[in-house]
Every structure is written in structure tokens, then in C-alpha cells.
Amino acid sequence: MSALRFAAGVTLVGGGALDRETFEQARGLAPHVVAADGGANALSLWDEGAEAVIGDMDSVADLPRWRAASRVVHIAEQDTTDLEKCLYSVEAPLFVGVGFTGRRFDHTLAALHALLRWRDRRVVLIGAEDVIFLCPPRWRARLAPGARVSFFPLAPVSGRSSAGLRWPVDGLDFAAGARIGTSNEAVEAEVSASFSDWGMACMLERRWLAEAAAAPGEAPASAG
Template sequence: MKDKTLLFINGDAPKSLPSPANYELIACTDGAFHYLKRMGFPLDKLAFISGDFDSHSGSDEDMYEEKFILTLDQEKTDFHKALEIIQDKGFSEVDVFGGSGGEQDHFLGNLTVAFAFKDLMNIKFYDEFSEYYFISNHFTLKGAKNRMISLYPFPSVNNITTKGLNWPLTNESLSITSRIGTRNFAVEDEVSIEYESGDVLFFAGNKEIEYPTIY
């Protein structure tokens, strides 16, 4: 298995950019190319730029034309098609920036694409507020204390038990139609989550927050 991939897609531009040195493969969709160029990202580090290039300006982008991969299939999103390329190259660990913000139907579409790939790739999204990703039914996060933790059923999760959270769950069920598990927070350094069936989208806040302990 190869090392991690860094993928930029066309949501809100990140407030800060991760170091390219931490990744073996770096790529972006054609829409994300514009904010990377504006933010001074080293574009020579990009392995490929994929999309239909309907926003291609034809100016200084031409020097990167050899990195273009044209993906015209309108039945799939640019994010979906970029993940297929990454998978074909043998990578399965993907950090995604630019997945949230902008038009909210795009954000929901990105989550749906990640759900479709969850058994094939380990995909983690990062934005200015949190990191978020689908978790297995035996999951542990260290360094969690005082971080906001949200559990979002997708669309349901059964017999879920948590440890290390201020409001723990014990063999309970969550569903988007009845009860979700957002805006909790970690009171221990380690948070563990187990569940029997279903799927859950896990959010961990980027910053420590101060909440009073509720007894």
C-alpha cells in the first residue's frame, strides 16, 4: 500500500495549506486549481489536475497542461472521478481539502461520494472547523479532550456505545429521522466508539473548547 494522497476539491478554499512533504501524491480538481494558484501553492507538486475544464482560462495554466486528465462523465462528480484516478494509481489514504462550504448541495454530494468509497479508501475531510470521516464499528481517537465531537448517522446506526464523551451513549440507536448525536465534547484524551450496524459520520473539532462539566 502506498502512502497518503492530498486532494483539493472545489469547495471553500482552505484557510491554510498542508505541507506537500507529508504526501506521496498530490492532486486537485480543475476548480480547485484556481484557489491553489491564488494561494501560492507549489503547482509543480501536483501529480494531476482532473475535471472537464469548463473553467480553464487558457492562459498561464497551459504550462501545466501535461498534468490535465480530462474527465467528461457527467454521471459522476469531479470528486468521484478524482478518487477513481487515485484508486487506479494504487493509493487508498486520501486527505481532502475544499470538501465543504460553497453550495451546500456540493457538500452533501461530497459526503455521498465518500460514503460510496468508504470500504475502498480511507477518506478524511479537513476544513477550518473540523476533520470528519466515516468510521469503522470499532474506532478510537486519541488527543480528543475538550474537542467538539459529533456523531451523524448516515442514515442510521444501531447499538452504539461511546466512551470519553460528556454525554455518553450505551447501546443506543441514532437516525437522521429521529435522533442524531451532534455537539457533544470529549472529556477524556481518548474517545472510543463501537456500534453494531449502520454507518456514522464522525466530526472532531479543530480547537479545544471550554464547556462546564455537567453532572
């Protein structure tokens, strides 16, 4: 199957906790909409469309409607989640995921797994209060003093250097079950951190969505 290609960002809609405000916030930054299997159900309730529905199609309530209105990509394999199926079936400069956190915690963990496994994709997930993304080995962002910056290692990783953080990560070894880095805080308008490899998830408040979605060295786009 050839990949679906989009020149602008894609909002991926999952079947987890989701409200209209969150969906509109994501679409303001990533205008193309793709449903991950059961994410199509929320769109149906809002009478919203999608350019594609991707997944194993075990959760879509009105599949005939979607087959008539959108491209339906049925992927039967069960080795990946529906979010992963979207990430390997679509090419875009940015993915903003909504409906992949909340409700079932196992689905939230699976979404974090997808961030690490598909690290070549730029993905930001929006939750009820936070945005989360896989921190590149060299990360820099313009935030504000007092902004919460939480780090959580999805794989063992070491801090190399940092600036603008209340608690520097320099020289620290991070791993789940050993040392994590949640509830750090910006003390300057610009923060930076570098790590030994991919593997560190970063969580910011939702107001920093545009900063979370910006590529390293790129000015953030308007989040709408």
C-alpha cells in the same frame, strides 16, 4: 484507465472555500497533490503544481497550462462528482480533502455523500473549523477531555458501545430526521465508539486532524 498509485497520502484540492493555511496543513500530512477539476484554479493562484488534475474539466481556467505541467485525466461521465472521480481514479493509503466544504452547500452535501459511497477509501475533509470523516464501525482515538466529538448519521446506523464520551451511544438508533449525535464531548483522553455498520460521519476540531486521519488501531502521524 489505470489508477494513479501513490505510496503516501494524497491532498485532494477542490474548488470550494480554501486558504493557503488549510492547504499547507493538508499537504503536511498527505504530500502528493491532486486537483479535482476547479481546484486547479486555487493552485494556479499560489503558483503551486499538482501531480494530476482529474474531473470533467468544466471549471479549470487554464487547461493548456495544466496539460503541459501535469497529468490531466478528463472523465466525461456526469454520474459522479469530481471528488468521486478522484477517489475512484487514485489509489493511496490516505486522502485529505480541502476545498470541498464552504461556499455552495450542495457541494458540501455531495462531499459527505462521497465519504459514504467510497467507504473503502480513507478520506478526511478539512473545513473552516472541523475535520470530518466516515467513522469505521469500530473507532478509537486519543483526544483530550473537553474535545468536541460530533456524530451525524449519513445512513441509519445503531450504536453498539462507547467509552470516554459524555453521552454514550450504546443502544441508540441514529438516522437523519430522527436522532443525530452532534456536540458530544470527550471526558477522557481516549474515546471509542462502535456502530452496527458504516454510515456515521464524525466531526472533530481541526487540531485533531492527525487523529482523524489515523486508521483504526494506528498511531496518528504528525500533521505538520
